[in-house]
Amino acid sequence: MKKPGGDIVWLTALILLALLPRLFILHTRGFEIFHSDQAIVGLMGKHILEGKPMVYFYGQAYMGSLEAFMAALMFSLFGMSLFSLQLAPLIFYLGFLVVNYFLFKKCFGKPMAILTNFFLALSPAYxxxxxxxxxxxxxxxLFFGSLVLLGIIYNPKATRFLFEKRNLVAFLTALAAGIGFWVNNLILMYFIAAVLFILFHGRPPESRPTPSVLPAGCGAGLRRIKKILFLEELNLPRILRVLLLLWHIYLVFFVVLNLLSFILGPKEWLPNPPFHVKILKHLFLILAFEIVGLWLFKQGLRKFAQVIASYAPWILGFLLGSSPAWLYSLLGGEGMRMIHASSMIYAKDLPHQLFHVLGVGFVREVMGIPFHFLYQWKGAESLAAWGMVPVVFFPVIYFFTLGKRGQVSESTRSKYLSAFPIYLLFVVLFICLFNNLTAGRYLCPLHAVVAFFFAFSIVHLWNQKRRPLAIILFSLIVFNRLYTNLQYFITLPSGKNFRQGIENTIQFLQGERIKAAYVPGDFSYLLTFFSKEAVVFAPYHSYDRYPRYSALADREERVAYLFEESNAFYSIFQNSIDSHKIPYQKTWIMPFLIYTLDRSLKSEKGWVP
Structure with missing residues (x-):
């Protein structure tokens, strides 16, 4: 008999394990992990409270502003501060732990759910x-992606009426997918993993393909594609068949040409760079309309209406969730930016790219620390970091070779090989490999996959009566997590003096009654956030993600220019204003050299910066 509230007890313990250390870090080292990009989210939260919401992240029309709305909520509850801002993503991470717990419990049972989320609560430093x-x-x-997978696993095929129980789950799943798509296109990794899961698990067990029969299935799929390309199944008018056949030949030619460009590299007679994304996007849109049109020709409008009605929960949910994105575009806003062709790679780059994705990206995610810290750490710190590599790869190898050692049946092995973490692993690595995405944030879905390998190995070793080995593996992982987290935050350079310098700079400018200043781009939004826009800092020598700051600074007569001492440009600036005999006041407040100018006072040569 199940104990009531068992899940609540475990979830409470996991959330406290994740929350309490993070609250301590935010209190003691929150400024050290803060930078200008985060300040933009904080400023957006302030603007939302002032009644000026924005659909997208300032200057990046592909990342929705949901986090800024959460920051606005935190500001309204606790006041506008750095601590309140950093609570916004933390709330979503705690939500991810809750959703992930039920996801793994549904797929693999309660012990796997507890252990997997334990390793995500006691997370790597990164x-x-x-x-x-x-x-x-x-x-x-992470939150919305896991929510989509949970909804798919609970209900892979939902039809009929919206407010039946199964279809309400479908609607909510699609709603989460739509919101996630608006927030960050990275959720496409979860979408692809979900589609693969449906292909393998949305059928009766006897008809479900396993890895051993995939080659035969691929052959049948290729034969099916051939029939579609050559229109062998449709009784179309002859002229239409000829036109469609020519179109298919052109499409195949275009794809082959781009594949050649990818394999051979830049050539005068080949398109450069490979995979012209904008052209390819339009071609496949036309192809999609063609497929729908031919299907309509074959099935008729009535069948089409039935299919649309059966998938209404999914369609309505996704449209509603992603509505900020497409409404913004329809009303004339800057559309969502697609992956640019320059981010694609050639075949000759694959070895180097593979090293970066696996050797730098994946291993960094496994170790959980930024790579540059490995060069700073010496002795025991470096040993603990590098020692995590074999500790992690043992569970990975153990998982994939389990069935071949005869310790589980082939059906059990196929079940685990077809599980969603495996799809997610290969989808993330494939997308990152071919799209030149090696930064740790793009690989963040892999953390749940790595935690799955840890939990699976420990649970299986325990069940196989190899408990000493399971305890050793568990202890090594926990020790590494604790040690590398501790070392990471201890070795972070102290920001106490820098923060005091920022506060002194803002107080000085307010005392001088200066409302706008120019500063290097890395500091503009950070300083504006800490001043709460009492002084607006516009970036120079870089793109202003919020152009109103630059416009305001350009209108002000009395302004300041801030330079770091290491910035060589300040000497050029001073020589310019000296040569034009422009009056100024020069002040040094660590870490900035501040030039205060009154632009209402014209120089002898009429030049005003």
Whole structure:
């Protein structure tokens, strides 16, 4: 008999394990992990409270502003502060732990759910930082992506009426997918993993393909594609068949040409760069309309209406969830930016790219620390970090070779090989490999996969009566997590003096009655956030993600220019204003050299910066 509230007890313990250390870190080292991109989210939250919401992250029309709305909620509850801002992504990360618990419990049972989420609560240092970093949408991607997988696993095929229980689940799943798509396109990784799960698990067990029969299935699929390309199944008018056949030949030619460009690299007679994304996007849109049109020709409008009605929960949910994105575009806003062709790679780059994705990206995610810290750490710190590599790869190898050692049946092995973490693993690595995405934040879905390998190995070793080995593996992982997290935050350079310098700078400018200043781009939004826009800092020598700041600074007569002492440009600036005999006041407040100018006073040569 199940104990009531058992899940609540475990979830409470896991949430406290994740929450309490992070609250301590935010209190003691929150400023050290803060930077200008996070300040933008904070400023957006302030603007939302002032009645000026924005659909997208300032300057990045592909990342929704949901995190800024959460920051606005935190500001309304606790006041506008750095601590309140960093709570916004943390709430979504805690939500991810809750959803992930039920996801793994549904698929693999309660012990796997507890252990997997234990390793996500006691996360690697990199994920610990990311879970508190307001970058616009990465903890949200983990939350909504897991929510989509949970909904798919509970209800892979929902039809009929919207408010039946199964279809309400479908609607809510699609709603989460739509919101996640608006927030961050990275959720496409989860979408692809969900589609693969449906292909393998949305059928009766006897008809479900297993890895051993995939080649035969691929052959049948290729024969099916051939029939479609050559229109062998449709009784179309002859002229239409000829036109469609020519179109298919052109499409195949275009794809082959791009594949050649990918394999051979830049050539004068080949398109450069490979895979012209904008052209390819339009071609496949036309192809999609063609497929729908031919299907309508074959099935008729009535059948089409029935299919649309049966998938109404999915369609309505996704449209509603993603409505901020497409409504914004329809009303004339800047549309969602697609992946640019320059981010694609050639075949000759694959070995180097594979090293970066696996050797730098994946291993960094496994170790859980930024790579540059490995060069700073010496002795025991470096040994603990590098020692995590074999500790992690043992569970991975153990998982994939389990059936071949005869310890489980082939059906059990196929079940685990077809599980959603495996799909997610290969989808993430494939997309990152071919789209030149090696930064740790793009690989963040892999943390759940790695935690799954840990939990699976420990549970299986325990059940196989190899408990000493299971205890050793568990202890090594926990020790590494604790040690590398501790070392990471201890070795972070102290920001106490820098923060005091920022506060002194803002107080000085307010005392001088200066409302706008120019500052290097890395500091503009950070300083504006800490001043709460009492002084607006516009970036120079970089793109202003919120152009109103630059416009305001350009209108002000009395302004300040801030330079770091290491910035060589300040000497050029001073020579210019000296040569034009422009009056100014020069002040040094660590870490800035501040030039205060009154632009209403014209120089002898009429030049005013």
């Amino acid at each position: 994920l610990t930082v990311l879970s508190m970093t307001a970058l616009g949408g990465y903890p949200e991607t």
